[in-house]
Amino acid sequence: MHHTGQAPLLLGIDTGGTYTDAVLFSETSGLVAKAKALTTRHDLSQGISEAVDAVLARAGADGSRIGLVSMSTTLATNALVEGQGGRAGLVMVGFTEADLKQDGLQAALGGDPVLFLAGGHDVHGNEMPLDLAPLDSWLDAVAPALTGVAVCAYFAVRNPSHEVTVKEAIRTRTGLPVTASHELSARLGGPRRALTTLLNARLIALVDRLIEATTGFLHRRGITAPLMVVRGDGALIAADLARARPIETILSGPAASLVGARHLTGLDDAIVSDIGGTTTDIALLAGGRPRLHPDGATVGGWRTMVEAVAMRTFGLGGDSEVGLEDDILGPRLRLGPRRLVPLSLAETLHPDSVVPELERQLEALHAGRLDGRFAFLTGLPERFAAGLTEVEERLFRRLSKTPLPLDRLFISAAEGATLMRLVSRGLAQVCGFTPSDAAHVMGRQASWDSRAARLGAALFARKRDGRGMPLAASAEEISERVLACLTRRSAEAILETALAEDGLESAVSPEHPLLQRALGGHQGVARLSVSLDRPVVGLGASARLHYAGLKRFFSSECVLPEHLDVANAIGAVAGQVRVTVEAHVTKPAEGLFRVSAGAEIRDFPDEEKALLCAEELAGRLAAGGAAEAGAENAALTVHRVLKTADVDGERIFVEAIVRAVAAGRPRIAGSD
Known part of the structure; x- marks a missing residue:
């Protein structure tokens, strides 16, 4: 696909859990080219560079033709969820230690230093005396170990003068980046505003590195266009402002998907369900705009004052772990919430490392508990392994960048829990049978190695239920059941979102027998069905596969637009x-x-x-x-x-x- 016109091209980038997408877009002719690269979690700029190089090559376009670059990123969201970020100091002006007990501020602060200064204002903006005397000695003691400082003053939204004074004093003495709470929110509620400001200060160094790396890569490709970042409410913000206010980019990816859905479908009102490798994100379009959460975004357990889409996230995707519910004679498939690296992908990335081991396990007379499971290092630098326990360190040293089967890796069963701790630290990945593998078995996807997928499905099919019977007679049978299960779970997630929107979240769940009967289409004297007041828009690379059967669960339309696989990247430049x-x-x-x-x-x-x-x-x-x-x-x-x-x-x-x-x-x- 080659672009021959002279209008500037717009470059949209989205970093998802599995793929980084890039699109070239023209405001006059629409989508010009699209490309994907695997997301490199240890260094997001690497995946971004691969995706951008690929889309430029497909379009036959020169970097100098790019007039705008806009990106949505998971970095801030993932950092808060995983407890990552720099060490930030917090200066509270006019507050007391008792205020730390509100809105989770004490828990969020952890071991980071806090200083209380006299000052602040009343509800009308009238000043109380500001005492800066303790600030210099506190900074001398803590500043060398900080990456940023947060400042929150009492009623700063009515008069921010004390925040401005303290911020300038800290910057003059330390040169550190400083965030003042009034810059992020005009809402009352000092402790939660302080929490939001603290989280922002922790994220500054992380997001700054990503933007710096991305800017450097773009310049090396001759791309000097403005760089924008998608905020959590779907709006765009200049990259320099995103560096200073990275907290505003939480839920950036889901927000971009809603903007992309609106652009691709023209619908003003819809339920948008974006299925990725790791999660399914569901939110509403209302009146042509993403519906925002009235109380601010919650990420990583922290309720912030950041305006962001009212998003419900489910641990359900193409790379979800396939398992079984425990203690059930007629076993029920369980999907997620944990993400696994699909067997088919692992074999593609590391040829001849997975297939021979799966063949060995399949030749055994009896199914093994660890069959079809592998582990390998993520590629994070060695310094991220600091602080491991002795047990964790021993297992970490036995891992390599090549997948190793767990039945040969583990010395004892207890090492399963140890491996999960390494996974939670971002040091290791687990590989196993997923819906993506099932799709390869059935010939509905062909991106990765189908041999590994088929062997993994066969190993899972021969697992025994409570009666000692194999789960399925063939790899195809179990794969078809896994794909059907994912579609059904997707329908339940969409229904759960609709019920919550109607204020019924605590009253009824999709697991209720009546709703299960309605979704299953069971007919009796009482005939039940479920319908929605607006269409469902399916997005994501695998949406066409997994959402094709959604309509049988709802008396509602399911829209699968063209280019649904790169809707987020389109949303990044269409906003x-x-x-x-x-x-x-x-x-x-x-x-x-x-x-x-x-x-x-x-x-x-x-x-x-x-x-x-x-x-x-x-x-x-x-x-x-x-x-x-x-x-x-x-x-x-x-x-x-x-x-x-x-x-x-x-x-x-x-x-x-x-x-x-x-x-x-x-x-x-x-x-x-």
């Missing part, structure tokens, strides 16, 4: 820059109306003048923020939310929130 700024108007005293917007505080004797000032300030800040985030010719909308009370027939002003939104497409190099 808009969107910046929202809130100004607040309060009434500290009779005849006094106070406007607070960003770092500005203004007083007026008249309500309407205060509201007009709030609109002007919020609009200016939103427009400036959109330009800084990379937008060109952003459109501005402003609206008021008034809170008043009626006391004995008299209108009483309580508070007003003025919200300004600036939105527009990012600047594209080389466009007219």
Whole structure:
């Protein structure tokens, strides 16, 4: 596929759990080329470079033709889920140690240092004395071991002056990156705002390395276009801002999939289900935009103040572990939530390492408990193995970069738990039979080695149920059951999401006998069925395979758009820059109306003048923020939310929130 026009090309990149996707896109002619490369978890920039090189080669395009690069990344999300990140200090201004007990802040802080300073403001922005005296000695003691610092002051969203003062003092003395809480959220709730700011400070070094590596690679390919990153709400942000506010990129990938679904289908309202190798992410499009979580995104167990898509994630994908429910005479297949490296992929990456061992195991008279399971190193640098216990260290040293069968690797059964600890540290991977292998057995996928897939399926089929009978008569039979199981579990996950959206999550689950009967199509005197109020959009490289049978579970349409395999990468370049700024108007005293917007505080004797000032300030800040985030010719909308009370027939002003939104497409190099 060759591009011969002269319009700038847009490069979209998405790093998923298994694949990194890249697309070249034209605003006039649509998708030009697409390519995939395996995600390199130990160094995401390596997978990105392979995918970008491949898509440029397929398009026959020169790097200088690229006018915009936009990427969605799993790095921030994975780091929070896996407890990774730098060591950050936290400075709390106007708070006490008791505040650490709220919103999980103490647990999130762990062993990182915290300093309490006197100061802060009240709800109207009135100042309390700031005491900086303890700051210098604290920084001298802790700064050498930190990668960033978070600053949160009491009621900083009403007046951020103390955060600004403390931030500048820390930067001047240490040169460390510093995040102030008012830069991330305008919402009240100091401890949760402090938690969000702390997590952001930990992520800065990680995301900075990714962006630096990506920028360096792009420049080496002659690509000098602006680099954007997808935020968790689906909007785009300039890479330099993403470096400073990496917390905003959590759930970046799922958000990009929703933007891609909207672009590919034109649907304003839909349930979007994106199946990958590791997880299935399900969320709603409402009115043409991703529905956001009203309370902020939760990642890694932490409830943040980051605006992000209201996403439900299930441990269900093409690379899900295939297992059996315990203690059931008529065994039921279990999928996930753990991800395994498919046998077919492992053999492709390491030829003649998996197939001979599977053949050996299949020749044995009896099935072994560890049949079809392998382990190998992920490729992380040696320094990441620091702190292993003696038992973990011994197993780690026996592993290699080539898959080793567990029945020969393990010295004792207890080493299974040890291996899982190495996996949780990101040092090792487990390989086994997955739905991706089942698809290769049935000839529905052909990306990797089908011999390994068939042998793994045959080994799994001869496992015994509670009655001592083999699970299936052939590799084909068990593979067909695994694929059917994945489609059924997908339907249950979509239904669970719909029920939660209707507020029924705690009242009923898809496991309820009536819902199971409806999904299964069982007919009786009472005939039950399930339908949805909007179509399901299936995304992901394997969606066409696994979602083709979804319609029989719901009386609803299932849309499988063209290019569904790279929807996230398309969403990365199809999105808009969107910046929202809130100004607040309060009434500290009779005849006094106070406007607070960003770092500005203004007083007026008249309500309407205060509201007009709030609109002007919020609009200016939103427009400036959109330009800084990379937008060109952003459109501005402003609206008021008034809170008043009626006391004995008299209108009483309580508070007003003025919200300004600036939105527009990012600047594209080389466009007219």
